[in-house]
Amino acid sequence: MRIGIVCPYTWEVPGGVQAHVRDLAEALIADGHFVSVMAPAGDDAPLEPYVVSAGRAVPVPYNGSVARLAFGFLSAGRVRKWIREGRFDVLHVHEPAVPSLGLLACWVARGPIVGTFHASYERSRAMSVAAPMLQSALEKITARIAVSDAARKTLVEHLGGDAVLIPNGVTVSRYAEAEPLPGWGPDGGVIGFLGRMDEPRKGLPVLLAAFEILAEERPDVRLLIAGPGDAADVLGRLPERLHDRVGLLGMVSEEDKARAYHSVDVFCAPNLGGESFGIVLTEAMSAGAPILASDIPAFRRVLGDGQAGALFATGDPAALAKEAARLLDDPGRRAKLSDEARQAVRKYDWSTVARDVSRVYETVTDATAGVVEDDAS
Amino acid sequence: MTTTVLILVVGVIVVLTAVYISWRAGRLDRLHIRLETAQAALDASLLRRAAVCLELAGSRILDPATSLVLAAAAHEARTAGLDEREHAESDLSRTLRAVVDQDRFRERLAEHPTGPELLEELDAAVAKVVYSRRFYNNAVDVTRTAQRRWLARTLRLAGHTEYPRFFEIDDAPPAVLAAE
Numbered sequence: 001m002r003i004g005i006v007c008p009y010t011w012e013v014p015g016g017v018q019a020h021v022r023d024l025a026e027a028l029i030a031d032g033h034f035v036s037v038m039a040p041a042g043d044d045a046p047l048e049p050y051v052v053s054a055g056r057a058v059p060v061p062y063n064g065s066v067a068r069l070a071f072g073f074l075s076a077g078r079v080r081k082w083i084r085e086g087r088f089d090v091l092h093v094h095e096p097a098v099p100s101l102g103l104l105a106c107w108v109a110r111g112p113i114v115g116t117f118h119a120s121y122e123r124s125r126a127m128s129v130a131a132p133m134l135q136s137a138l139e140k141i142t143a144r145i146a147v148s149d150a151a152r153k154t155l156v157e158h159l160g161g162d163a164v165l166i167p168n169g170v171t172v173s174r175y176a177e178a179e180p181l182p183g184w185g186p187d188g189g190v191i192g193f194l195g196r197m198d199e200p201r202k203g204l205p206v207l208l209a210a211f212e213i214l215a216e217e218r219p220d221v222r223l224l225i226a227g228p229g230d231a232a233d234v235l236g237r238l239p240e241r242l243h244d245r246v247g248l249l250g251m252v253s254e255e256d257k258a259r260a261y262h263s264v265d266v267f268c269a270p271n272l273g274g275e276s277f278g279i280v281l282t283e284a285m286s287a288g289a290p291i292l293a294s295d296i297p298a299f300r301r302v303l304g305d306g307q308a309g310a311l312f313a314t315g316d317p318a319a320l321a322k323e324a325a326r327l328l329d330d331p332g333r334r335a336k337l338s339d340e341a342r343q344a345v346r347k348y349d350w351s352t353v354a355r356d357v358s359r360v361y362e363t364v365t366d367a368t369a370g371v372v373e374d375d376a377s
Numbered sequence: 378m379t380t381t382v383l384i385l386v387v388g389v390i391v392v393l394t395a396v397y398i399s400w401r402a403g404r405l406d407r408l409h410i411r412l413e414t415a416q417a418a419l420d421a422s423l424l425r426r427a428a429v430c431l432e433l434a435g436s437r438i439l440d441p442a443t444s445l446v447l448a449a450a451a452h453e454a455r456t457a458g459l460d461e462r463e464h465a466e467s468d469l470s471r472t473l474r475a476v477v478d479q480d481r482f483r484e485r486l487a488e489h490p491t492g493p494e495l496l497e498e499l500d501a502a503v504a505k506v507v508y509s510r511r512f513y514n515n516a517v518d519v520t521r522t523a524q525r526r527w528l529a530r531t532l533r534l535a536g537h538t539e540y541p542r543f544f545e546i547d548d549a550p551p552a553v554l555a556a557e
Contacts (some may be wrong), residue, residue, distance in 0.1 A: 058475045059475070060446055060450075060471065060472050060475040060476075061450060061468035062446060062449060062450075062474055063449065067432065068443075069442070071442030071443045071445075071446055071447065071476075072440065072442070072443050072476075072477065072480075073440060073480075073481065073482075073485050074481075075440075075442070076440045076442075099441070099442040099443070099445035099446045099449075100442055101442075103441050103442045104440055104441070104442050106441075107441050107442075116478065127462055132443060132450060133434070133435070133444055133445055134445065136441075137441050138459060177550075223466065229463075305512075309541065337461050340470040
């Protein structure tokens, strides 16, 4: 099958949607399909052979934070050309309700279109004002997939209609084994974080506040942070005497990411919400890292109600610090959480997920002539 | 004789002081009126800018992604509470720059029958935000200085009027419009 996949966010910047698209594409290619991915990318970003750049994304305020999005005539033109030349049997757009490439692809294409919805929010003013504007493009989507219950609920509430639930996958083998980073744990005192440092919803400020509490009582506790963002801003939130106990890796390669998961005693996901699935969580689970996550519904589900990872009251640094202290003091519990996590993550492996997705493709391509350019747009 | 002179002198001083105070109070009152007028003008220009943005977003001239980005920002600006307004209006300015400064944006709009008219309106709305904000902040500045004076503070000449706040936003227009 010839499959065209559209990713709305900048390809080389780590993120849940980008990782989803990459892993799905690779799992589908491994299954013998032809796959082409279109995504925004920097001019000199290294791209896999199956990726086509749609040009640079533009930073713009959207829905409460600054997002890098690809919109405008130029991007639309590139998507159009890619669709014309790709002659796909099916087009798979990700986050079509986000004003970026996915939405543009729905606009310029006609034929069997599958849409995957990732994000979830309580209430989005941007979405409610935009729903009528999105309608004509979104109505072209023949099959809708939500990656989580929360994403599905968001979809139903904001745009109406329903979707099938196919959760994110994780390439378990990619994270299962890795050499710890030099100078780091696990040594009984390393707490890890991975994600955008400047994205408030990822909850890093909560972890920093908790770390300050912990570090006062425990001289051996250290913090390992991986992800893009402003290092000075992060250090500025901590008293200076703690600075040499914080490691800031910045944006990490896939390989270093796996190594980072293996360098911690407790992996912390302090998200405040908005996370539809927690791909970072399943990666950490694949690596067998003992996990401490905020008690948001998506995390609770992935962690089997606390079986495969400890939970703490969302947004509460004191609760985080207390729970982290308990974990650090109990190697037996950490080992048990690690085993449970490795076990629980198996059902999220990409080989399982890609099979489900290709069944959706088969359902929508029955008796169609493939994807063509929409002259009406 | 001396008593009469003294009474006269005191009387003159009292009258002069009263005249002076009432003149100061009158000035402060005029400043407040000027401030209110400037505020209404600023409010109107911000609302007009948001309205033009929404119209452009809904015009079907733009691609749906651009429309969505613009509509969301304009909606946020239009509905923001007092505390969030400066932030939301700055966001709208940034969004407008990202949208309008696309390659060949002007040419693409010109191809549509209603495009040039909308662009003209947008151009005017953006410029008026810059002007009205400058005038408003000017009025705030003068009023604040007048309110801060010893006499005004002691005699509460400003009554219960609040100490006016500057309106600080990023209102830099898109390069394409600014170049005109």
